[in-house]
Each structure stands twice: as structure tokens, then as C-alpha cells.
Amino acid sequence: MKIVSKQKLNKKLFSKKMEMIPTRDGYGEGLVELGEKNEKVVVLCCDLTESTRSQAFVEAFPERFVEVGIQEQNMAGLATGMAMSGYIPFIASYSVFSPGRNWDQVRISICYTNANVKIAGAHAGISVGPDGATHQALEDIALTRVLPNMTVIVPCDVHETRKATISAAETKGPMYVRFGRADSAVITAEKSPFEIGVANILAAGSDVTIIACGPLVYQALEAARELAKSHKIKAEVINNHTIKPIDTKTLVSSAKKTKAVVTVEEHQIHGGLGSAVAEVLSSYSPVPMRFVGMPDLFGESGEPEELLEKYGMTKEKIIASVSDVIKNK
């Protein structure tokens, strides 16, 4: 596997010293940094201050934190009112509740108004684990990316979550940032580049393109390593952290080169990253595709690794999908 630029990846990646940190930690770090930089930033949370990592902001800037209680619908509206008064509200809950339960408020109050509200969705994906299907958000990318005015970001690790949080405050308009609960590989470095709407090519290849988002970018990189070693297949790996607006240029030029694409996400196959990529490629560069993600099912209780294994969001599944799609080139 040929790494495109050393800057884009963490030096400790694939080593014994590889760090494992939940992406949500980056949200807490980003908020505190923002709090210091921008007095217009305010934070709201629905009774999940610790687990969404809003706590760090509460301690640093108590006067700019609002405890909303278990009221996700109200929180979306409150934030709209605050945004209309010139503030930049970050609202946090679990993704199943926000933007899940309050989708109508996100649609009308936030997006139709084009209010400058940032929605932080924690505990997304099946890797939430033992809490079971009720708490595993697997539809949130679909729910948010259909909304006009909305930007949708799925950071791959803790550093990228911190950068996405900071960029959110600097970019006007509604934004959804999704992060996970479980420890996940620190893929990028503190100084790796991050720009909303610009996909990062992490590994260069010419036989197939693997387009991933979120913590599964690590599995995509692992798959590319093994494909290079055991299958002599050169896979290009793209970290497509911005689902909307999608980086058409990068995706199309890679697909034109490799002529086969596999997408990887911790989300329903229907309507998520894979669908977004397919919309772009079918218009500008139709190539055979395979989709790694949740196959139209609800999850269940279990450990994150067990669930990813059972529902087919693993390195092995990516390798099998690559072999299959290459046959159909």
C-alpha cells in the first residue's frame, strides 16, 4: 500500500503504540478551543453532558452552557432562536434522538430557516454496542443529507472530530457532525489537513477505490494493506469525511482511474455514504460498486467488535467486496 502523504496519517498507525480514543473526545476538545476563541459559541445538551463530551465546555464556560433536560425537539427550536439572535449553538445528544427524534424540528426550524445551528450526534453506528438497536443510529446520514442547507460530516477519528467541530463554528449554516462511542484508531495526526468538502486520499492505488467514512476508515486502510500484500491489488483509500457537500472532483477522478469502487460505512446501506457516492458516480463516471454497511436490518446488543463482525462491517468484508467488484470491471 502506498501512503499518499505522511502528513495525512498518524505515525503510530499500524504499530503496537497505535492509540485508541473515541471520536467523541474530539468534540469536547473542539468545544473548549472554540469557547476560548469565539464568545458567540454556546452549547446545549439533553441530559447527556458527560457521554456527549459536552462536560469539558460546561466546566470551562458554565455561563454559555444550557442544560435542556430530555427535550430533543425543544432543544432544536431553542438553538434556532439563539442562532437567530446571533449566537452559534452546538446541540448534542445521541444521534438516534437528534437528528432522529427531532427530525421535523431539524428540517423546519433549523434547515428551512437556514439557522446557524450545529448538531452533534453522539453514539452513532452499531458500535454503540450493548445498548442495542434502539440506541444504534444507522439512519442519521440519510436523514440529514436529504435536507437542503445542511452540511454532513462524519469524522474518522478524534483529531478529525476536533477539527470538524472547530470548522463547524467557522462555516455558516446548519451542520451535522456524527461521532461514535467506542474506542477507535487514531488514524490522522494533529496536523493532518482537514477541510469541509475536501475528501482526503490516504493511500494511492490503481485497481480499486475504497471510499470510507468514520472510524471504519481504519478497516479500509487495513484492508488495503492486506490486498497489497496477499492479493497484489493496489487499492486507493479515500477518507470521505464530508458526506454533503460531497467532493465530486476527488471521487470521480479516482473512479475514472480505478474503475471499481467499494464504499464503507457504519450506517444503513440505503441512503448513506454509499448512496451519496453512487449518485455522483452514476452521473459522471459509472463504475461497478459494492456497498459495505448495514444491510437493511436493526442491530442488537453485543460488543462493538462482535456486532461489526456479525453485520459485515469488517476488513474481511471489505476485501471480499473488493475481489467481487474487480471481477465485474
Added chain:
Amino acid sequence: MQPITDIKKLNKIANSIRQNIIKSLEQAKSGHSAGPLGMADVFTALYFNVLNHDPKRPNLKERDRVILSAGHICPVWYATLAEAGYFPKRELWTLRKLGSSLQGHPHFHSIAGVENTAGPLGQGISIATGMAYAIRYFQKSNEMVYCIMGDGEQDEGQVWEAVMFAAKYMLPNLTVIIDRNNIQIDGPTEEVMPLDSLKDKYEGFNWHVLEVDGHNIEEVIDACNKAKAIVERPVCIIAHTIPGKGVKFMEGKYEWHGKPPKSDEAREALHQLRTMGGKVSVIDCE
């Protein structure tokens, strides 16, 4: 804008607003009649007496805000804003038409004075509450936020989330005005989903409640002034109104909740409004 205190003048303004509601709905050929007519007096009281605002500077930071939560009664909001000089009255005849600034349900800043987006019920009170919170706790200033809600809207769970929140933070600058007209689309509110006692409900949530005759402009103004003076909790003004007020064949009829007058009905409605239901020969409302 200088507040108007002459009640006769205010009644005349409310009458003109009602006529423009009828005319704009007739042109639109769809929309809601009963609610807007019923709330014309409350809107007159707000925009011509109570509010600290300037129609020529609609985005003035120090202005009081009106948030319309019951988005479907927007014809009364549009007619009132035009009457107050936020935009020319000719805009009213574009209501609900392609390319119009006057959408079937309000869209934030589509035209001067439209302060929020609304349609799905229950959302406006959260927006108003967030605004009142930002003004009170972040900005540390004293502008008032008035949120207009329907009574049927009280069926929505989101309303009570916001009501609970506003009481927790004792928002002194939030006043909700409920259009208590006892009707909703499927029939009388007490049959569709009983609300009484609304007063007890809001008091139970630690709000201060005032009840007024929503067609007595003086009472509405007094209640708003009282609400401003109550600083230890948010205030709910229950405005008892007659849906369709001013047009005899619409008054009290839930059938007129969601339909516009046809041209002969509009002609009759305008005649009734001009003659105050036969009490006077002609009123000059221009």
C-alpha cells in the same frame, strides 16, 4: 413607532386588517380564514401599541420580537405588518402564489417583519423561548419576545417541553398569547382533544396566567403591560376569541378554519366589515 392609545383608532385599524385578510385570501384561493380574523385585534394591540419596534428598521437589535407559532394564521401577520408599514400592501395580493414573499406558512425573513419559520405546530414556542433565553442570559438585555400560539396547537408535546424549560429559567421577557377560539380542524377543541383547564395547566408549570377578551383591544394591551411587569416567571395570556370574528357567517364555525372565501362570500364579508355588521352605513378604512 409611537404607540397608538386611542381605542377607536385601534379598532379601525383592526377592521382594515380584517378586510385585507379577506381580500388576500380571496386572491390566494386557499388558506385559513377563521383564525386570522379572530386574532386581528390581538395583532393590532401588539403592533400599534405594545411593541417597541420600527417598521422602517425591521432588524433593529433592540426591537421586541413577535414569533408566530401557529403558522397557518399568517394572513393576519402579513396584513398587520403591511398595515404597520413593514412592506407595501400590494404584496398581500401575492399570498400563496409562485415566487411570492408571502408563503402559505411563514418563512423566516421572506419579507421584512417575518421573524420566524412556522407550520408544523409547536415549533415556534421553542424558537421564541430560545430567543428569550439568548436575550436574557447571553445578551443580558430586556427585549420582549411575544409568541402567538393556537389552542389546538397545545395538543403538541413540544409545547410542553418549551413551557417546562421557560419556567425553569424564569424567563421574564417571554409572553405567550394563546388564541383560545375553541376550534381546530376536526371540530371543537374540547371534542378533538380537551384542553381545559388551560389556565391550570400553565399555572401547574409555574407560569403566570392572564385571561382576556381577545376582541377588547384595551384589555389585551393592559394584559401585555402587566406581563411585562411580571419578572419572576414567564406569562401566558389566554385570549378568548371568536373564530371568524367580524364576518357573521364565519363566526364560531370550525368549517372556516382552513378555507378561503369565494368571491361572493368575500364581497359579503367585506360589506359586513365595512358596515360593522350593519351598525354603521360605511366605514372609511383606507
